[in-house]
Amino acid sequence: MIGNALVAGIDSATRWCQVVIRDAATGERLRAGAAPHPDGTEVHPSAWWEALGQAVAAAGGLEDVAAVSIAGQQHGMVCLDDEGAVVRPALLWNDTRSARAAADLVAELGGPAAWADAVGTVPVAALTVAKLRWLAGNEPARARATAAVCLPHDWLTWKLGGGRDIRMLTTDRSDASGTGYYSPAADAYRPDLVQLALGRQPLLPKVLGPAETARILEPSAGFAPADSPRIRLGAAELNPLLVAAGSGDNAAAALGLGAGPGDVVVSIGTSGTVFACYDAPTADPTGAVAGFADATGGHLPLVCTLNAARVLDAAAALLGVSLGELSRLALSAPAGADGLTLIPYLEGERTPNRPDATGTLHGLRLTNSTPAHLARAYIEGMLCGLADGLDALSAVGVPVERILLVGGAARSEAVRTIAPAVLGRPVLVPRAGDYVADGAAKQAAWALNGSAAPPAWDVCQAEKAEAEPVPWLRERYHGLRDA
Ligand SMILES: Nc1ncnc2c1ncn2[C@@H]1O[C@H](COP(=O)(O)OP(=O)(O)O)[C@@H](O)[C@H]1O
Numbered sequence: 185m186i187g188n189a190l191v192a193g194i195d196s197a198t199r200w201c202q203v204v205i206r207d208a209a210t211g212e213r214l215r216a217g218a219a220p221h222p223d224g225t226e227v228h229p230s231a232w233w234e235a236l237g238q239a240v241a242a243a244g245g246l247e248d249v250a251a252v253s254i255a256g257q258q259h260g261m262v263c264l265d266d267e268g269a270v271v272r273p274a275l276l277w278n279d280t281r282s283a284r285a286a287a288d289l290v291a292e293l294g295g296p297a298a299w300a301d302a303v304g305t306v307p308v309a310a311l312t313v314a315k316l317r318w319l320a321g322n323e324p325a326r327a328r329a330t331a332a333v334c335l336p337h338d339w340l341t342w343k344l345g346g347g348r349d350i351r352m353l354t355t356d357r358s359d360a361s362g363t364g365y366y367s368p369a370a371d372a373y374r375p376d377l378v379q380l381a382l383g384r385q386p387l388l389p390k391v392l393g394p395a396e397t398a399r400i401l402e403p404s405a406g407f408a409p410a411d412s413p414r415i416r417l418g419a420a421e422l423n424p425l426l427v428a429a430g431s432g433d434n435a436a437a438a439l440g441l442g443a444g445p446g447d448v449v450v451s452i453g454t455s456g457t458v459f460a461c462y463d464a465p466t467a468d469p470t471g472a473v474a475g476f477a478d479a480t481g482g483h484l485p486l487v488c489t490l491n492a493a494r495v496l497d498a499a500a501a502l503l504g505v506s507l508g509e510l511s512r513l514a515l516s517a518p519a520g521a522d523g524l525t526l527i528p529y530l531e532g533e534r535t536p537n538r539p540d541a542t543g544t545l546h547g548l549r550l551t552n553s554t555p556a557h558l559a560r561a562y563i564e565g566m567l568c569g570l571a572d573g574l575d576a577l578s579a580v581g582v583p584v585e586r587i588l589l590v591g592g593a594a595r596s597e598a599v600r601t602i603a604p605a606v607l608g609r610p611v612l613v614p615r616a617g618d619y620v621a622d623g624a625a626k627q628a629a630w631a632l633n634g635s636a637a638p639p640a641w642d643v644c645q646a647e648k649a650e651a652e653p654v655p656w657l658r659e660r661y662h663g664l665r666d667a
């Protein structure tokens with residue numbers, strides 16, 4: 185029974201940390217706070233801890249909160265020595281230096297199908313397993329010093345619990361499934377694949393079930409971590425704080441949105457992701473669909489692109505306009521931008537696996553060399569990349585009945601207007617919200633009340649956006665993408 189208990193959900197994303205505090209029984213949103221993370225694809229975990237402290241303080245602290253759960257950016261490699269000290273800055277999901285290592289691992293196990301069978305996912309640079317191989321090959325001393333390997337949400341959960349003994353590290357199925365050395369179909373680590381990547385066996389976090397508790401922090405035990413006075417975790421007279429298992433950020437978003445069978449979430453944030461809650465594991469040998477686990481005990485087939493909202497940031501910077509003006513410009517140009525097409529691989533690409541690719545603008549003419557055409561081409565190109573993700577999910581048998589469009593770029597009117605045309609179906613656009621943090625808050629409430637299912641709070645009011653599909657635009661894109 186959770187009465188009027190409060191729960192906190194934390195989203196430790198690539199570029200910032202967001203904290204949301206809700207009523208555990210009703211789901212009412214009470215307070216929130218945020219703080220930025222440093223830029224870059226290699227970040228010291230202490231920066232996440234610092235930001236988490238600032239975000240918690242901005243959200244009014246956790247003194248009155250009964251349970252907390254942390255969702256985090258997936259795949260980042262956090263290496264700890266046997267004393268629990270960080271061995272090197274974490275390599276993040278969007279760091280592509282491990283592309284060669286991923287290709288080597290794929291070949292060494294016998295090809296993409298062997299990986300899809302083993303762990304549901306074919307390694308690319310993003311996956312932790314590839315980063316481990318990169319570490320072994322490029323920083324052997326640091327590889328030898330690595331006594332434990334964990335993920336961003338695992339590390340933060342452990343820090344919240346005092347962060348001393350590496351044997352106390354925990355993770356959950358959803359985030360473990362993004363390492364490349366955990367099989368969500370078998371619900372087990374694959375130590376042989378860790379051995380293949382690193383040449384030895386570091387300690388791996390214990391994998392908790394979706395509603396399990398990672399730690400209970402007793403006030404009398406003085407649980408406020410000494411190195412972060414900004415996290416005001418509670419005074420002695422207050423109740424214990426339950427720390428739930430946490431999850432990967434996309435799994436938390438699915439939980440926060442209440443995505444059900446037939447729902448596909450298209451999230452346009454720092455990463456572009458297309459994913460669905462699904463009842464069976466997937467094993468896509470093409471590598472397009474990663475066979476991740478969700479945060480409820482099921483599966484989360486997912487396609488991830490590196491080029492999403494930041495493509496629009498780049499377009500706005502190029503044109504010297506705000507994001508609002510970029511949207512207005514794009515909507516003033518015709519569908520297809522009079523032949524102007526962007527292949528949006530500005531950061532290389534993960535799906536398709538082209539880590540060294542660059543972006544290309546095709547079809548420039550005098551008539552379409554305008555800010556409006558350029559704005560339209562950037563948005564259409566970015567959306568074409570995500571539409572390919574939708575096709576890839578369908579190809580592995582995932583039903584697509586409703587599309588939920590979320591993420592920072594869904595705030596753009598042009599994105600909301602053009603998305604149904606490019607994706608070829610109507611989209612539901614939930615009101616802008618912190619769905620990852622909301623999912624984490626639901627998980628905290630679930631662990632707290634010990635019920636069979638997560639709370640059914642409805643935090644997601646959505647509007648429908650419809651448009652005439654433009655299949656010719658995608659055909660043109662495909663021709664240029666594969667040229
Ligand atoms: N109105 C807008 N138009 C286009 N992009 C936007 C708008 N508002 C925010 N964004 C972009 O959304 C991105 C952040 O998305 P978000 O989903 O919050 O991030 P993350 O994936 O890191 O959690 C940023 O690149 C930001 O510029």
Ligand SMILES: O=C(CO)[C@@H](O)[C@H](O)COP(=O)(O)O
Pocket residue numbers: 197198199256257258259277310362433434453454455456457486488
């Ligand atoms: O790598 C993936 C999914 O496989 C990314 O989705 C990361 O989990 C980072 O997410 P954001 O910071 O964009 O939310």
